Amino acid sequence: MSFVKALRCKECGADYGIEPRTVCDSDFGPVEVAFDYEAMKGKVTRASIAAGPQSLWRYRDLLPIEGEPKAGLNSGWTPLVRAKRLAAELGVKELYIKDDSVNYPTFSYKDRVVAVALTKAMEFGFDTVGCASTGNLAHSVAAHAAAAGVRACVMIPHDLEAGKMVGMTVFGPRVVRIRGNYDDVNRLCSQIADKYKWAIVNVNLRPYYTEGAKTHGFEIAEQLGWRLPQHTVVPVAGGTILPKIWKAYQEFITLGLVQDNKPRMYGAQAQGCNPVVKAIQEGQDLFHPQKPNTIAKSIAIGNPADGYYVIKVVNESGGYGASATDPEIIDAIKLLARTEGIFTEPAGGTTLACAIKLIQSGRIPKDESICVSITGNGLKTLEVMQGQFEEVPVIGAKLSDFDAAMNEPTPGNAPWKAAEPAAARA
Ligand SMILES: *Cc1c(COP(=O)(O)O)cnc(C)c1O
Numbered sequence: 001m002s003f004v005k006a007l008r009c010k011e012c013g014a015d016y017g018i019e020p021r022t023v024c025d026s027d028f029g030p031v032e033v034a035f036d037y038e039a040m041k042g043k044v045t046r047a048s049i050a051a052g053p054q055s056l057w058r059y060r061d062l063l064p065i066e067g068e069p070k071a072g073l074n075s076g077w078t079p080l081v082r083a084k085r086l087a088a089e090l091g092v093k094e095l096y097i098k099d100d101s102v103n104y105p106t107f108s109y110k111d112r113v114v115a116v117a118l119t120k121a122m123e124f125g126f127d128t129v130g131c132a133s134t135g136n137l138a139h140s141v142a143a144h145a146a147a148a149g150v151r152a153c154v155m156i157p158h159d160l161e162a163g164k165m166v167g168m169t170v171f172g173p174r175v176v177r178i179r180g181n182y183d184d185v186n187r188l189c190s191q192i193a194d195k196y197k198w199a200i201v202n203v204n205l206r207p208y209y210t211e212g213a214k215t216h217g218f219e220i221a222e223q224l225g226w227r228l229p230q231h232t233v234v235p236v237a238g239g240t241i242l243p244k245i246w247k248a249y250q251e252f253i254t255l256g257l258v259q260d261n262k263p264r265m266y267g268a269q270a271q272g273c274n275p276v277v278k279a280i281q282e283g284q285d286l287f288h289p290q291k292p293n294t295i296a297k298s299i300a301i302g303n304p305a306d307g308y309y310v311i312k313v314v315n316e317s318g319g320y321g322a323s324a325t326d327p328e329i330i331d332a333i334k335l336l337a338r339t340e341g342i343f344t345e346p347a348g349g350t351t352l353a354c355a356i357k358l359i360q361s362g363r364i365p366k367d368e369s370i371c372v373s374i375t376g377n378g379l380k381t382l383e384v385m386q387g388q389f390e391e392v393p394v395i396g397a398k399l400s401d402f403d404a405a406m407n408e409p410t411p412g413n414a415p416w417k418a419a420e421p422a423a424a425r426a
């Protein structure tokens with residue numbers, strides 16, 4: 001039993017059956033899962049959700065599966081952190097971090113979309129799953145496929161970070177490195193899906209995959225005490241998660257689970273790959289594809305599949321966009337780590353750096369509630385932080401050496417205040 005009605009074209013509204021499909025036959029508009037919200041009323045409630053598992057599957061009534069979940073049984077339900085120390089540094093009143101850097105099992109938001117897409121692929125009877133990935137998606141597909149006993153083949157650009165390569169290969173997928181950038185890989189994947197009849201999660205299973213991203217938004221609302229933040233800052237790569245957080249907020253409003261406080265959505269991109277933000281800032285409905293050049297590789301998509309809808313949602317909500325340079329991204333990674341104890345990858349650094357710009361420019365008022373989506377983990381991209389801190393000197397194993405060291409300025413991410421020995425304080 002499910003509340004799924006159809007796959008519906010976002011442009012002409014034509015309905016299709018629940019099948020592997022990406023676009024509408026008549027106008028090539030993307031298709032999206034349509035649900036029967038009327039039928040949900042009275043059945044999908046705060047109580048029914050709260051009674052569900054401590055995972056993203058607590059929202060299964062709002063996800064496009066028919067049977068039991070088959071993947072990601074422990075994915076989602078990541079912390080929503082009240083970031084008081086960071087808020088104090090930025091001079092804002094109410095700041096939250098939605099922390100998908102600790103998503104299970106592969107430490108990025110992608111575990112949400114893969115949980116749903118892999119379950120759907122198994123419902124459809126596919127024997128092989130794959131993806132076009134900038135890294136995190138390949139990790140997630142490979143790990144979930146390993147756990148489910150399904151064959152996986154992941155397609156990636158040739159120049160991914162060394163750590164990201166290990167982080168996917170270890171799960172035993174077939175890894176295919178392709179000369180070209182993400183957009184080249186993605187194009188090839190459409191052909192592979194057709195010819196090999198594989199479930200490419202972000203290509204021919206894309207409508208199911210993208211619904212999984214809603215759970216990030218559902219969790220923000222539920223964890224905030226069934227309330228929506230007034231401002232939500234979200235990274236934009238292919239353009240999946242931002243419109244889906246919005247869809248999640250709107251679904252909760254439709255079902256009467258939260259009040260409509262007219263939430264605003266803000267897109268964050270790296271300066272070296274900011275087609276969507278550029279369009280938003282220039283007041284254009286359409287973006288111009290770019291060739292990415294940034295350390296934020298997991299969000300370096302120059303021709304985002306759903307970029308058009310990001311622009312639409314941001315404008316409709318009354319939000320805006322910002323982009324961050326590589327040094328600003330690094331600074332934001334350090335700031336988040338030093339104030340909140342959260343180590344994110346450059347995608348998260350980008351989002352926080354952009355949030356700061358939006359706050360400092362007055363686009364986001366300092367006295368309203370703000371949520372920043374942190375979508376990936378810094379331990380996966382240690383390379384980008386290498387050389388950021390001076391080497392720590394080695395001392396002798398003697399108390400006098402330690403005493404001397406305590407009086408030296410030490411390299412690190414925060415100023416060290418020389419502490420008096422306890423005896424001196426007494
Ligand atoms: C994929 C990804 C995103 C966002 O991607 P969308 O395609 O826009 O949903 C953000 N952060 C990280 C770390 C990612 O891996």
Ligand SMILES: [Zn+2]
Binds near residue numbers: 010012013024026029
């Ligand atoms: Zn159509």
